[in-house]
Amino acid sequence: xxxxxxxxxxxxxxxxxxxxxxxxxxxxxxxxxxxxxxxxxxxxxxxxxxxxxxxxxxxxxxxxxx
Amino acid sequence: xxxxxxxxxxxxxxxxxxxxxxxxxxxxxxxxxxxxxxxxxxxxxxxxxxxxxxxxxxxxxxxxxxxxxxxxxxxxxxxxxxxxxxxxxxxxxxxxxxxxxxxxxxxxxxxxxxxxxxxxxxxxxxxxxxxxxxxxxxxxxxxxxxxxxxxxxxxxxxxxxxxxxxxxxxxxxxxxxxxxxxxxxxxxxxxxxxxxxxxxxxxxxxxxxxxxxxxxxxxxxxxxxxxxxxxxxxxxxxxxxxxxxxxxxxxxxxxxx
Numbered sequence: 419x420x421x422x423x424x425x426x427x428x429x430x431x432x433x434x435x436x437x438x439x440x441x442x443x444x445x446x447x448x449x450x451x452x453x454x455x456x457x458x459x460x461x462x463x464x465x466x467x468x469x470x471x472x473x474x475x476x477x478x479x480x481x482x483x484x
Numbered sequence: 485x486x487x488x489x490x491x492x493x494x495x496x497x498x499x500x501x502x503x504x505x506x507x508x509x510x511x512x513x514x515x516x517x518x519x520x521x522x523x524x525x526x527x528x529x530x531x532x533x534x535x536x537x538x539x540x541x542x543x544x545x546x547x548x549x550x551x552x553x554x555x556x557x558x559x560x561x562x563x564x565x566x567x568x569x570x571x572x573x574x575x576x577x578x579x580x581x582x583x584x585x586x587x588x589x590x591x592x593x594x595x596x597x598x599x600x601x602x603x604x605x606x607x608x609x610x611x612x613x614x615x616x617x618x619x620x621x622x623x624x625x626x627x628x629x630x631x632x633x634x635x636x637x638x639x640x641x642x643x644x645x646x647x648x649x650x651x652x653x654x655x656x657x658x659x660x661x662x663x664x665x666x667x668x669x670x671x672x673x674x675x676x677x678x679x680x681x682x683x684x685x686x687x688x689x690x691x692x693x694x695x696x697x698x699x700x701x702x703x704x705x706x707x708x709x710x711x712x713x714x715x716x717x718x719x720x721x722x723x724x725x726x727x728x729x730x731x732x733x734x735x736x737x738x739x740x741x
Binding site for chain 1: 503504505506507513526527528529530531532534541542543552554555557567570571572574575576642643669689690691692
């Protein structure tokens with residue numbers, strides 16, 4: 419299925435949860451925060467939250483800033 | 485008694501808050517952060533670069549024990565700032581946010597209307613909101629009214645190094661609000677930081693002045709000393725300014741009279 423991931427259209431396997439997507443991308447979960455369709459998915463919901471076709475997913479981390 | 489200050493549930497000794505942006509490299513940043521003595525450091529929230537796996541994380545280079553203050557830098561609408569604040573809270577598991585809603589790309593001046601609106605929403609969601617604002621006392625009062633834990637007027641545009649351009653407005657803001665006033669942005673050198681503290685600011689927040697100095701670690705030390713000196717001068721109570729001289733040595737008992 420196609421999703422918009424960090425601003426770019428990407429193909430990912432169907433029926434992925436947030437936890438599976440992070441593993442698929444090789445992202446270390448403790449260091450990131452995830453938003454699906456403009457709502458934060460808290461870490462305790464990573465296993466349960468299913469990503470659907472056309473969803474907008476943002477994966478963010480802290481960077482240097484003032 | 486120790487000269488401390490508080491925001492929300494947190495109490496701090498250092499009155500210098502520093503940013504983590506614009507450093508040439510992480511080791512330099514780490515040494516500068518340590519030299520500054522800061523207890524609070526600002527960080528930004530950005531998309532993870534999914535093409536760069538295993539890259540060094542900023543967090544590994546922030547000295548242990550420093551409190552993170554996520555910002556909403558480069559957000560141009562209340563909605564973007566609110567979403568970014570929520571993501572920052574999810575990353576940090578803390579409720580502090582340095583709220584920025586930018587209204588102009590060239591000057592990075594805040595959109596104060598959107599800033600107040602975003603603050604209102606985030607306060608209701610339990611955030612401890614520290615808004616970056618301009619030096620307008622009316623906006624400061626509105627930010628206090630919606631429940632901000634502090635107000636942080638800019639001394640001058642972000643990264644400009646122009647210093648405290650309107651010290652009188654900063655003073656009026658201090659008279660206007662009861663919440664702590666922090667000077668955020670504009671500081672160029674140690675005397676600017678000292679001036680902010682002499683005016684009665686609770687603390688000073690800066691990034692570029694340290695990160696882009698020729699020697700960031702030495703400048704961090706200088707800023708720490710400037711903040712401490714300015715704070716002590718404020719507490720000590722400076723003499724009033726006078727137009728004419730007031731001799732320090734006796735004017736009587738001179739030889740040859």
